[in-house]
Amino acid sequence: MPVVGMVGGGQLARMTVAAAVGLGATFRVLAESPAESAALVTRDVTIGSHLSLPDLSGFAAGCDVITFDHEHVPADHLMALEKAGALVRPGPGSLRYTQDKLLMRERLAALGLPVPRFAQASDVTDVSEVARGSWPVVLKAISGGYDGKGVWVASSAADASEVLAVAGARGVALMAEELVPFGRELAALVARSPSGQGAAYPVVQTVQVDGICREVIAPAPGLNRELAVEAQEMALRIASALDVLGLLAVELFETPRGLLVNELAMRPHNSGHWTIEGARTSQFEQHLRAVLDLPLGSPAPAVPGGYTVMANVLGGTDPDIYDRYIHVMAADPGVKVHFYGKEVRPGRKIGHVTVVGAPGEDVGSLRDRARRAASYLRWGSEDGD
Amino acid sequence: MPVVGMVGGGQLARMTVAAAVGLGATFRVLAESPAESAALVTRDVTIGSHLSLPDLSGFAAGCDVITFDHEHVPADHLMALEKAGALVRPGPGSLRYTQDKLLMRERLAALGLPVPRFAQASDVTDVSEVARGSWPVVLKAISGGYDGKGVWVASSAADASEVLAVAGARGVALMAEELVPFGRELAALVARSPSGQGAAYPVVQTVQVDGICREVIAPAPGLNRELAVEAQEMALRIASALDVLGLLAVELFETPRGLLVNELAMRPHNSGHWTIEGARTSQFEQHLRAVLDLPLGSPAPAVPGGYTVMANVLGGTDPDIYDRYIHVMAADPGVKVHFYGKEVRPGRKIGHVTVVGAPGEDVGSLRDRARRAASYLRWGSEDGD
Numbered sequence: 001m002p003v004v005g006m007v008g009g010g011q012l013a014r015m016t017v018a019a020a021v022g023l024g025a026t027f028r029v030l031a032e033s034p035a036e037s038a039a040l041v042t043r044d045v046t047i048g049s050h051l052s053l054p055d056l057s058g059f060a061a062g063c064d065v066i067t068f069d070h071e072h073v074p075a076d077h078l079m080a081l082e083k084a085g086a087l088v089r090p091g092p093g094s095l096r097y098t099q100d101k102l103l104m105r106e107r108l109a110a111l112g113l114p115v116p117r118f119a120q121a122s123d124v125t126d127v128s129e130v131a132r133g134s135w136p137v138v139l140k141a142i143s144g145g146y147d148g149k150g151v152w153v154a155s156s157a158a159d160a161s162e163v164l165a166v167a168g169a170r171g172v173a174l175m176a177e178e179l180v181p182f183g184r185e186l187a188a189l190v191a192r193s194p195s196g197q198g199a200a201y202p203v204v205q206t207v208q209v210d211g212i213c214r215e216v217i218a219p220a221p222g223l224n225r226e227l228a229v230e231a232q233e234m235a236l237r238i239a240s241a242l243d244v245l246g247l248l249a250v251e252l253f254e255t256p257r258g259l260l261v262n263e264l265a266m267r268p269h270n271s272g273h274w275t276i277e278g279a280r281t282s283q284f285e286q287h288l289r290a291v292l293d294l295p296l297g298s299p300a301p302a303v304p305g306g307y308t309v310m311a312n313v314l315g316g317t318d319p320d321i322y323d324r325y326i327h328v329m330a331a332d333p334g335v336k337v338h339f340y341g342k343e344v345r346p347g348r349k350i351g352h353v354t355v356v357g358a359p360g361e362d363v364g365s366l367r368d369r370a371r372r373a374a375s376y377l378r379w380g381s382e383d384g385d
Numbered sequence: 386m387p388v389v390g391m392v393g394g395g396q397l398a399r400m401t402v403a404a405a406v407g408l409g410a411t412f413r414v415l416a417e418s419p420a421e422s423a424a425l426v427t428r429d430v431t432i433g434s435h436l437s438l439p440d441l442s443g444f445a446a447g448c449d450v451i452t453f454d455h456e457h458v459p460a461d462h463l464m465a466l467e468k469a470g471a472l473v474r475p476g477p478g479s480l481r482y483t484q485d486k487l488l489m490r491e492r493l494a495a496l497g498l499p500v501p502r503f504a505q506a507s508d509v510t511d512v513s514e515v516a517r518g519s520w521p522v523v524l525k526a527i528s529g530g531y532d533g534k535g536v537w538v539a540s541s542a543a544d545a546s547e548v549l550a551v552a553g554a555r556g557v558a559l560m561a562e563e564l565v566p567f568g569r570e571l572a573a574l575v576a577r578s579p580s581g582q583g584a585a586y587p588v589v590q591t592v593q594v595d596g597i598c599r600e601v602i603a604p605a606p607g608l609n610r611e612l613a614v615e616a617q618e619m620a621l622r623i624a625s626a627l628d629v630l631g632l633l634a635v636e637l638f639e640t641p642r643g644l645l646v647n648e649l650a651m652r653p654h655n656s657g658h659w660t661i662e663g664a665r666t667s668q669f670e671q672h673l674r675a676v677l678d679l680p681l682g683s684p685a686p687a688v689p690g691g692y693t694v695m696a697n698v699l700g701g702t703d704p705d706i707y708d709r710y711i712h713v714m715a716a717d718p719g720v721k722v723h724f725y726g727k728e729v730r731p732g733r734k735i736g737h738v739t740v741v742g743a744p745g746e747d748v749g750s751l752r753d754r755a756r757r758a759a760s761y762l763r764w765g766s767e768d769g770d
Contacts, residue, residue, distance in 0.1 A: 302687055
């Protein structure tokens with residue numbers, strides 16, 4: 001049995017555990033502490049930092065293939081691991097496009113893919129050129145960010161100058177993007193294996209509130225078939241052009257002028273949690289199959305002609321989510337609760353719920369059920385949500 | 386988060402791991418060795434024997450509730466655990482009916498439930514009385530068995546004498562049962578919680594070869610609706626009368642004179658593996674919900690109007706099942722492989738595969754797909770299966 005090592009001990013690694021159990025692949029996790037979400041449930045946990053090359057090297061030595069729960073491992077470390085003979089999937093040459101947003105935009109633009117108007121923002125003139133007189137404009141940290149923030153909306157040139165000054169003082173380089181007047185956000189999730197096989201999940205709608213994903217509807221209701229195929233083809237094309245091994249999630253804006261690529265992630269993604277119950281093959285199993293170069297599983301919906309709705313559970317002020325299970329489960333025996341074992345903090349993603357509908361079942365009532373369960377589990381939040 | 390401890394480290398405990406991850410319940414396993422199926426993937430494993438009271442007591446001390454992967458824990462030990470304050474679910478008063486087949490038959494008969502004609506077989510006269518001139522007759526060890534065998538078919542009184550003599554010499558008490566001329570075998574799986582809530586899964590057909598379950602079809606094709614409801618009601622009634630907490634699987638014969646109860650199991654059961662993909666709530670999650678006294682999940686099929694087929698993968702002569710994944714997965718991206726991580730030995734259950742059909746999809750083609758995958762994974766077996 002091959003050994004898969006995942007760097008990062010968050011909920012994505014935690015949910016990969018179940019997929020590894022079924023496949024019989026040995027699954028190891030490099031976590032920062034034994035209290036991390038995945039460390040609580042994984043048989044083989046190494047405690048160490050994804051920023052330390054010795055920690056990474058030691059971990060990689062016991063694994064046949066290395067993959068990721070997040071994209072924060074320094075590129076130099078990844079290249080050193082590869083040089084030492086580790087199979088790193090996706091590799092550093094692919095991951096840099098998730099670590100450097102400007103590089104990603106440039107590459108996608110060069111591939112002829114539709115992206116928002118963008119430019120490096122060295123000074124306010126750069127920002128004004130992106131604005132073309134139409135404010136607000138989005139400013140983003142090219143890599144990382146500070147104080148947990150990486151995106152700002154500047155409503156004027158003066159505003160932009162201020163953001164640039166603060167970021168500059170912290171050594172954070174920015175880029176500017178037009179604020180896209182989009183109708184809604186979509187996500188296209190695909191997998192690609194070293195053998196070059198690809199698989200595309202149904203395109204979903206994501207609902208974000210304050211920059212946090214709150215809800216995913218699969219497939220995206222009422223999405224025009226041509227646009228859905230275009231989104232899937234775009235994601236498969238990016239996966240191939242960027243040599244992605246494993247999963248690729250492409251976040252998209254649906255706008256009056258068509259689809260625009262927003263963000264990329266090369267790992268299991270929040271927009272794919274619905275696949276655990278809603279698809280023939282969960283994104284977690286699919287990611288393992290891809291990085292192990294096994295044939296990919298069917299990405300088809302589990303219930304043909306039915307919707308699946310996933311709602312994230314955010315932490316409220318009550319620390320014990322488990323006490324709330326009895327109410328949620330009693331009220332709706334068909335809702336599926338996933339808990340990440342993370343300490344509850346207001347606004348933090350601590351779990352999710354999924355509701356799978358029957359063929360032809362109204363998506364509105366499925367959304368109501370998912371929201372009700374997620375909202376009840378969050379009870380006690382000061383924002384009353 | 387409550388801590389659930391499962392005694393036994395087999396595949397049932399292994400498959401419970403994934404369910405515990407989702408619920409956020411802490412899951413511990415008492416396994417006989419670190420190489421056991423569940424021990425390979427469970428974060429908290431205690432190595433010890435289910436026959437040792439000190440091992441059991443030490444394990445129980447760290448758990449909020451104790452449950453089981455098998456029914457081989459001595460009743461005295463279970464009573465001692467309860468006396469010491471452990472929550473044992475199901476309890477010894479229920480489990481004794483799975484440990485003593487004669488007691489089970491007597492109890493079910495007293496409840497007015499349909500069972501095969503039976504009697505304790507102290508000597509050949511007892512067996513002949515059960516036969517009523519119609520041989521063969523089934524002889525069963527009342528508890529346990531020897532040399533891995535617990536059931537014999539005696540084709541004559543002379544044959545029965547021989548079985549009785551050998552068993553007697555080993556101190557194994559037997560019972561006799563009429564050999565039921567059944568049409569097929571069914572299984573009714575239900576859950577019951579301490580609060581008294583019950584949930585019944587669709588009744589399935591099981592296909593046994595040489596006493597080993599090879600295939601499960603959910604729901605049982607063409608089963609008359611009244612019989613299906615009768616089977617579910619019977620199982621719920623047994624669960625209640627025997628005070629079962631957790632899952633109860635009732636194996637049944639479908640005969641021209643109606644349903645007859647064959648065996649009982651009070652734990653996740655091979656006839657319920659299909660529920661992982663095929664039902665809204667898997668039997669493993671349901672068992673945890675029941676023993677934790679959480680509201681039970683929906684036992685409804687995941688795909689309304691569709692069949693799910695599960696085929697067991699038996700070991701062949703090739704020790705590496707993993708090498709065969711590539712073929713099985715490439716040939717059928719919709720098949721779901723579950724591997725138990727057990728050493729491959731000819732005829733041993735080492736995994737299973739599941740195929741979930743679309744509404745109205747032909748059950749024959751689903752069975753073909755499941756059998757083909759299971760049979761390919763077994764490749765190399767000397768019996769050519």
